Amino acid sequence: METLKIAFFCWESLHSSFKVGGLAPAATHLAEHLAARGHEVHYFTRGAPGDATEINGVHYHYCLPFGDNIVEYCRTMCNMLTDAFRTCDTPAFDILNFHDWHLVEAMHTLRDRNTVLSFHSTEYGRHGGNFGGWWEFKEISGKEWYGGYIAKAVTTVSNSTKTEVMWLYNVPEWKVTVVPNGIDPEPFRIRVDPGEVKMQYGIHPLAPLVLFVGRLTYQKGPDLLVQAVPGILAKRWDVQFIFAGTGDMRGYLEGAAHGLPVQFPGYVSDTEHIRLLNACDLVAIPSRNEPFGLVLTEAWSAERCVVATDVGGLSENIDNYVNGIKVPVRPESIAWGIGHLIDDPAYMQKLGKAGRRKVMEKFRWDVVTERMLGVYRKVLSGNP
Numbered sequence: 001m002e003t004l005k006i007a008f009f010c011w012e013s014l015h016s017s018f019k020v021g022g023l024a025p026a027a028t029h030l031a032e033h034l035a036a037r038g039h040e041v042h043y044f045t046r047g048a049p050g051d052a053t054e055i056n057g058v059h060y061h062y063c064l065p066f067g068d069n070i071v072e073y074c075r076t077m078c079n080m081l082t083d084a085f086r087t088c089d090t091p092a093f094d095i096l097n098f099h100d101w102h103l104v105e106a107m108h109t110l111r112d113r114n115t116v117l118s119f120h121s122t123e124y125g126r127h128g129g130n131f132g133g134w135w136e137f138k139e140i141s142g143k144e145w146y147g148g149y150i151a152k153a154v155t156t157v158s159n160s161t162k163t164e165v166m167w168l169y170n171v172p173e174w175k176v177t178v179v180p181n182g183i184d185p186e187p188f189r190i191r192v193d194p195g196e197v198k199m200q201y202g203i204h205p206l207a208p209l210v211l212f213v214g215r216l217t218y219q220k221g222p223d224l225l226v227q228a229v230p231g232i233l234a235k236r237w238d239v240q241f242i243f244a245g246t247g248d249m250r251g252y253l254e255g256a257a258h259g260l261p262v263q264f265p266g267y268v269s270d271t272e273h274i275r276l277l278n279a280c281d282l283v284a285i286p287s288r289n290e291p292f293g294l295v296l297t298e299a300w301s302a303e304r305c306v307v308a309t310d311v312g313g314l315s316e317n318i319d320n321y322v323n324g325i326k327v328p329v330r331p332e333s334i335a336w337g338i339g340h341l342i343d344d345p346a347y348m349q350k351l352g353k354a355g356r357r358k359v360m361e362k363f364r365w366d367v368v369t370e371r372m373l374g375v376y377r378k379v380l381s382g383n384p
Helices: 023-036 070-086 101-109 135-150 159-169 194-200 222-235 250-256 270-279 294-301 312-317 331-342 345-363 365-381
Strands: 005-009 040-046 058-063 095-099 115-119 153-156 176-178 209-213 240-244 262-266 282-285 306-309 325-327
Touching: 005 023, 005 070, 005 101, 023 040, 023 058, 023 095, 023 365, 040 070, 058 070, 070 101, 070 135, 095 101, 095 365, 101 115, 101 135, 115 135, 115 365, 135 159, 153 159, 153 365, 159 176, 159 312, 176 365, 194 270, 209 222, 209 270, 222 240, 222 250, 222 331, 240 270, 250 262, 270 294, 282 294, 282 331, 294 306, 294 312, 294 345, 306 312, 306 331, 325 331, 331 345, 345 365
Parallel strands: 005 040, 005 095, 040 058, 095 115, 115 153, 153 176, 209 240, 209 282, 240 262, 282 306, 306 325
Antiparallel strands: none
């Protein structure tokens, strides 16, 4: 395949101070793996003036948006990044890949080009499968519909998200290709002394540790896990819990967990995240809606077993009782799943190893990058 000039439009990246969630690693690493194959990749995103302009072969272009609300903020971001795009559009870009709704107004301006819209989630999904009643929900959902309408091709991170996009926005099936999030599994499997890590959190070295990693928001279901804690303790009294992450539910969760063996360390660094993954006994993923679930492939890469709700990409990717356990979206079901595993270290190890094998077969970046390049080829051929 000839070398392509590719523009990524994304409101966050790993290499600036603007990093919110799983979108940053997903888009950043894809851009880097495309660059590693010899393609010229430019990444248009938010960033401060001092941020580096070339990292791992990717050229970064930054702006500092402003606005009284998220919709206005993204409108100014679109205008700024479109201006930045035009300054380096000679020779012309071959492919313009937009990630989620934030840059749809920029895609409108550039709609005559070879555009791809990648759905990492939907506004409906971000609210846990509920239709919001506030005006931002309607505005953002409208932009998602319009983006799916004008894009030359659409990608989604799972089949369930593909179905969601087709259902919500009437995007035809021929236009949508599933390209899962990729991962480099090696950095996530490290040698640690689990007991030492646990002791740093005041946990007895032999106490089982259940780890939640993610945003403390309704979509991710941390409240369901907190509600499951008493049921888990009824089966084994010494289980400990760490909820790593921040979000608008933190205050409520801390109140609900008062008196329980639950800790909320807040945001943890990437290094500490990996240490916790390798020190814990089990990773719980209690999401109400999950387009893909990066924490699943991260846990598997660390050979950790998972108990996850039977939704979205989690349901699609976990083979029940082979590389994890899937349960209904209810506290008592989550408690049952964790209780089913927590007394059987050999079984948990078996599930974790099976998960890592699946990562190696399906989610490595070379596999995922080739799938995205296949979408680009179809757009360039005029037959997406």
